[in-house]
Amino acid sequence: MTVDAGKLSCAEFQAQLPELVGSGENVSAHPHLQNCDLCRALLADLETIAEAARQLFPSVEPSDEVWQHIESAIKKRRGKK
Amino acid sequence: MADSSSPTQNSNRTRSGRGASVPTGTNEGQSGTFTPVTPPHPIDGAVVLARAQAGDHEAFAELYSLHKRRIYSLCLRMVGNIAEAEDLTQEAFLQLHRKIATFRGDSAFSTWLHRLAINVVLMQLRKKGLSLISLDEAMEPTPDEGPSRSFGAPDLILAGAIDRLALERAIAELPAGYRLIFILHDVEGFEHNEIASMLDCSIGNSKSQLHKARLKLREALRAASRQEARP
Numbered sequence: 001m002t003v004d005a006g007k008l009s010c011a012e013f014q015a016q017l018p019e020l021v022g023s024g025e026n027v028s029a030h031p032h033l034q035n036c037d038l039c040r041a042l043l044a045d046l047e048t049i050a051e052a053a054r055q056l057f058p059s060v061e062p063s064d065e066v067w068q069h070i071e072s073a074i075k076k077r078r079g080k081k
Numbered sequence: 082m083a084d085s086s087s088p089t090q091n092s093n094r095t096r097s098g099r100g101a102s103v104p105t106g107t108n109e110g111q112s113g114t115f116t117p118v119t120p121p122h123p124i125d126g127a128v129v130l131a132r133a134q135a136g137d138h139e140a141f142a143e144l145y146s147l148h149k150r151r152i153y154s155l156c157l158r159m160v161g162n163i164a165e166a167e168d169l170t171q172e173a174f175l176q177l178h179r180k181i182a183t184f185r186g187d188s189a190f191s192t193w194l195h196r197l198a199i200n201v202v203l204m205q206l207r208k209k210g211l212s213l214i215s216l217d218e219a220m221e222p223t224p225d226e227g228p229s230r231s232f233g234a235p236d237l238i239l240a241g242a243i244d245r246l247a248l249e250r251a252i253a254e255l256p257a258g259y260r261l262i263f264i265l266h267d268v269e270g271f272e273h274n275e276i277a278s279m280l281d282c283s284i285g286n287s288k289s290q291l292h293k294a295r296l297k298l299r300e301a302l303r304a305a306s307r308q309e310a311r312p
Contacts, residue, residue, distance in 0.1 A: 017292060018285075018289045018291070018293075019288060021288070021292065022273055022284075022291070022292075031294075040262070042299075045299050046296070046299065048243060049243065049248070049295050049298050050267050051300070052242070052248050053248070053267035053268050054268070055245065056245070056248065056249065056252075056268045056269065056272070057268060057269070058150040058153070058268075058269075059150075059154075060149050060154060060157065061147075061149055061150045061153060062153040062166070062167050062170050063167060066149070066153075066167050066170055066174075067142075067145060068176075068216065069171050069263050070145065070171055070174050070175060071142075072247065073171075073175055074175070074178055
């Protein structure tokens with residue numbers, strides 16, 4: 001039996017959200033959202049968070065000492081062989 | 082000023098870091114360390130990997146250059162301490178050096194390396210007394226750490242732009258399992274199938290944990306925003 005997606009409760013819709021969002025579907029076109037301000041706001045917030053996270057892409061790097069220690073440890077290990 | 086023996090930073094990485102060319106090479110100096118040089122043409126990542134697997138130290142230095150930022154950033158976000166994150170980065174690359182010959186290409190190299198680094202991080206968290214004995218446990222936060230459902234909340238709208246520091250703080254406060262998934266997917270740009278492969282979990286689990294992480298962040302950001310609004 002097919003459930004009318006527009007008649008889902010908020011709880012039912014939100015239970016489906018991880019899969020809907022994760023599948024890359026256009027969730028904003030979901031029938032439930034046409035009449036539900038709460039879930040529409042929730043989705044907008046989650047999209048805003050995901051977008052903000054993309055701006056956090058690694059910009060820091062370890063100090064040069066890290067590589068020096070790695071090289072030194074590799075040399076020691078080779079010396080033992 | 083950067084030390085001449087350090088592999089050069091790769092400023093031309095793609096977000097995913099996969100399939101990226103290597104913009105710099107290295108040369109063996111008189112002391113036996115490797116000095117970065119700019120090659121005439123980009124070096125194919127697969128060739129560098131194959132050379133590193135064959136024991137070429139110069140190629141290994143190039144791999145370090147390519148991946149150090151992402152691995153270090155992951156470590157830093159997971160432990161929240163620069164010195165500790167550097168130690169973990171060092172340990173992850175030393176393990177890479179020991180195990181690189183065993184990489185068979187069943188997954189992307191970056192995915193494989195991240196899995197290795199994640200294990201190093203989780204070992205450290207366990208040593209510090211956090212109950213993260215395995216990846217499975219990291220993936221299963223205790224029930225009271227789970228996000229509450231959000232219907233019925235009165236103030237749903239976040240400000241259009243999220244303050245970077247507020248987001249960083251909220252991420253740092255997430256339970257480790259949620260934090261890991263969120264960083265890997267939303268910050269690092271890995272796909273759910275790659276995360277599932279890194280963490281030995283199902284794709285559905287990865288999607289579900291990411292969703293819970295975002296809900297937790299939303300709660301934290303809204304709480305912070307309410308606190309700021311207080312007179």
